[in-house]
Amino acid sequence: MSQPEVLNQAFELGYTYTRSTGPVIGRFFTELRNRNIVGIKASDGRVVVPPMEYDPDTAEELSEFVAVGQQGEIVSFAWVKEPRAAHPMDVPFAWAMIKLDGADVAMVHCVAAASEDAIATGARVQAVWADETIGYITDIRCFKLV
Amino acid sequence: MKDIAIVAYQQSDGVSDAGAVNEVELIMPVLERTFTQARLGSAQDVDFVCSGSCDYLQGAAFAFVAGVDALGAVPPIKESHVEMDAAWALYESILKIRMGHAESALIYGFGKSSPGELPIVLSQQLDPYYLAPQWIDSISLAAMQARLMLDQGLITERDMAEVVSRSRRNAMSNPHAQLAGDVSPEDVLAQATYLSPLRKADCCPVSDGASAVVIATVEKAREWGLPYAIISGIDHRIETHNLGMRDLTDSVSTRTAAKHAGMQDGRVDVAELYAPFSHQEIILTRALGLGAETSINPSGGVLAGNLMMASGLSRIGEVFNRIVGGEAQRGVAHTTSGPCLQHNLVTVLEKA
Numbered sequence: 306m307s308q309p310e311v312l313n314q315a316f317e318l319g320y321t322y323t324r325s326t327g328p329v330i331g332r333f334f335t336e337l338r339n340r341n342i343v344g345i346k347a348s349d350g351r352v353v354v355p356p357m358e359y360d361p362d363t364a365e366e367l368s369e370f371v372a373v374g375q376q377g378e379i380v381s382f383a384w385v386k387e388p389r390a391a392h393p394m395d396v397p398f399a400w401a402m403i404k405l406d407g408a409d410v411a412m413v414h415c416v417a418a419a420s421e422d423a424i425a426t427g428a429r430v431q432a433v434w435a436d437e438t439i440g441y442i443t444d445i446r447c448f449k450l451v
Numbered sequence: 452m453k454d455i456a457i458v459a460y461q462q463s464d465g466v467s468d469a470g471a472v473n474e475v476e477l478i479m480p481v482l483e484r485t486f487t488q489a490r491l492g493s494a495q496d497v498d499f500v501c502s503g504s505c506d507y508l509q510g511a512a513f514a515f516v517a518g519v520d521a522l523g524a525v526p527p528i529k530e531s532h533v534e535m536d537a538a539w540a541l542y543e544s545i546l547k548i549r550m551g552h553a554e555s556a557l558i559y560g561f562g563k564s565s566p567g568e569l570p571i572v573l574s575q576q577l578d579p580y581y582l583a584p585q586w587i588d589s590i591s592l593a594a595m596q597a598r599l600m601l602d603q604g605l606i607t608e609r610d611m612a613e614v615v616s617r618s619r620r621n622a623m624s625n626p627h628a629q630l631a632g633d634v635s636p637e638d639v640l641a642q643a644t645y646l647s648p649l650r651k652a653d654c655c656p657v658s659d660g661a662s663a664v665v666i667a668t669v670e671k672a673r674e675w676g677l678p679y680a681i682i683s684g685i686d687h688r689i690e691t692h693n694l695g696m697r698d699l700t701d702s703v704s705t706r707t708a709a710k711h712a713g714m715q716d717g718r719v720d721v722a723e724l725y726a727p728f729s730h731q732e733i734i735l736t737r738a739l740g741l742g743a744e745t746s747i748n749p750s751g752g753v754l755a756g757n758l759m760m761a762s763g764l765s766r767i768g769e770v771f772n773r774i775v776g777g778e779a780q781r782g783v784a785h786t787t788s789g790p791c792l793q794h795n796l797v798t799v800l801e802k803a
Contacts, residue, residue, distance in 0.1 A: 361690075383648075442581050
């Protein structure tokens with residue numbers, strides 16, 4: 306008995322839409338692609354980096370962008386002795402809350418440091434850009450100590 | 452408004468790896484014990500069923516639907532689910548009863564966290580633009596919070612070690628605890644740091660398991676002839692997802708929720724706090740203004756075992772146990788969700 310013909314249909318799992326990041330997050334990402342960092346003024350005048358679309362306290366729509374520095378100060382950090390496979394570095398590094406120059410609110414990113422002893426709260430850091438910037442938070446590859 | 456009471460609570464043993472046992476098999480024995488305690492035959496004997504779980508743990512959309520297999524939902528039952536800890540399923544059930552749509556409800560929560568890398572799985576529930584693409588894990592976020600407190604002199608490493616020590620010792624009388632033992636603060640401090648400034652003991656373990664609660668109107672509870680504790684207040688509040696804009700050394704949302712739940716209207720004999728990290732128990736104790744008259748985490752809390760999506764419901768169940776056991780007149784249960792105590796629910800329970 307011959308085998309019946311098996312019906313075949315190619316299937317590719319994918320998403321047939323593009324998601325817009327909107328005027329605030331989109332602007333931030335576009336600036337990152339151009340190797341600039343911008344924040345936004347909250348209702349109380351604080352400069353928030355990365356920018357938020359709405360003020361968490363007043364719910365006001367935010368729109369006043371402010372250019373901030375590419376250097377800043379470590380507000381707090383966690384020392385990762387054993388990086389996980391998903392982590393951005395495969396050698397010990399720190400996650401940190403970093404207040405950039407000109408910003409009032411700390412952002413979370415990773416910091417390259419030789420050892421735990423080399424890093425401290427209050428240490429100055431500088432953004433290191435990825436070789437190719439594509440408009441993604443990881444365009445900042447990491448921060449390094451200065 | 453009708454008073455609502457808890458009439459039953461059961462939890463599975465917290466285990467680090469349930470092996471081949473699947474979610475339904477984790478839930479079923481807990482439900483069986485819950486039905487026995489509430490003298491119910493099955494889920495058909497309550498008006499409403501609500502569960503809490505997280506599809507990210509199973510890695511499949513609508514995975515929670517499989518949990519319903521543990522109920523035997525034929526003939527059809529009224530059922531709902533929250534993609535949150537089951538303490539919020541209890542909150543939904545209370546609303547259902549207050550609206551007059553039910554007189555009783557079964558609530559269950561379950562989580563099998565062991566197959567994945569939980570701290571990384573949780574990273575995918577963060578801000579999808581700024582944080583999730585960085586794969587920052589839940590332990591690292593808590594470590595930064597702990598360092599803020601240490602740097603500001605709000606706590607010491609010894610304070611944190613004392614929380615761990617008390618948890619391990621209290622857990623010795625909790626048959627469901629995963630980590631229990633006569634551990635001194637010195638023993639904890641002797642450990643090397645794990646994710647500095649946290650030691651491994653400062654972090655809750657990864658656990659598999661489930662818990663369940665039955666609630667009913669007080670009239671129904673009396674009709675059933677069951678011992679019960681009254682839910683006198685419940686409220687939840689959330690803070691911004693932007694960690695930099697929060698005061699991570701405090702829990703403003705917990706304080707607000709406690710105020711609206713009426714916690715301050717009487718003495719608090721017992722408090723069960725969902726603090727996945729030792730320093731967070733100190734933040735919560737201070738935010739709630741708890742003093743020496745309150746026994747904190749007599750079960751050992753989640754440092755002794757953390758059933759994701761069920762631990763919050765278990766905190767409420769543990770306070771219920773103390774009240775119906777005659778050890779306490781009034782207690783508070785706290786539940787959290789999100790990074791660094793972002794979202795908090797406070798439940799106040801009282802002796803009937």
